[in-house]
Amino acid sequence: MKYFFQFGILGALALVLALCGCRSLSQGKITAYRGLLIREDLLDDNSYNRKYKYGNAMPKVEYITIHNTANDASARVERAYLNRRRDNVHLSYHFAVDEKEAIQILPYDINGWHAGDGNGKGNRASIGVEICRSLCDGKDEQLYRRSEENGVKLAAYLLRRLKLPVSALRKHQDWSGKNCPHRILTEKRWESFKQRVRKAMQ
């Protein structure tokens, strides 16, 4: 009887672990594109995030909007920061990408609040991509170069996946005039950025 009781407890524990494992597996899809790891780690589903970060249904994606984070944080840190923000500001985006990986933060069919154009198409019909490490003061400058290269791969992957042409790429600046993506703008590389994405789509 004692052994039966122990096995019963262990069995129940194993079942709970198995169920939790399946759940986290289905939420954490991992894809690779040209060597870039694209990992799903959506924002927590809680009432605050639903109100300020998960937008409305976005049945048709028309654009991919490129940003720079203007700090030195990794994609993982950006995702964690966004997840715990409680400043009553509507702010969110779909992907953060750094020199190591791309993290998907919002689903494809929900809009984020990243373009500064209210209910315009920047927010309501585009996927927001934050390229990290764009201000690496005193740090390894290659971190940004490598993050941007992964941003090129991610943009190419997204355009292919969503069946969009390179002309669907937008800068944050296009929607609201903000100086973003600041590195690409300051270094006058938007046209070459698009060329690199075109190449990475082939």
Ligand SMILES: [Zn+2]
């Ligand atoms: Zn931006």
